[in-house]
Amino acid sequence: MLEAMLTLVQAFVSSRLDYCNTVFACVSSQLLQKMQVIQNAAARFVTGVRRRDHMTPVLRELHWLPVRQRIRFKTAVIVYKYGWRGGLVIGRRTCDLVVAGSRPGRDAAA
DSSP states (O other): OHHHHHHHHIIIIIHHHHTTTTGGGGOOHHHHHHHHHHHHHHHHHHHOOOTTSOSHHHHHHTTOOOHHHHHHHHHHHHHHHHHTTSSEEETTEEEOOOOTTOOTTOOTTO
């Protein structure tokens, strides 16, 4: 029964939290908190813990990252998978990635 509930939650809730994660990378803390409340409710549904229980151990038990870390992780995976191949293609445009601390247009040997 637990496996079926976990599958349903991952299909309907987790997939919606993960949808367009890169867009959520720069949203307000208020919106992230609302998303975290949804994830916590889903975790409570799956595990049956009370509303007053701490959620961090429950999320760890389910191997779920909190929403803020989840967004960072998914964005990092996208950059790793597609960014190191000469740019990220979005539609017909190619987005060049700039590494923090690098200076575009400068020769590395100079």
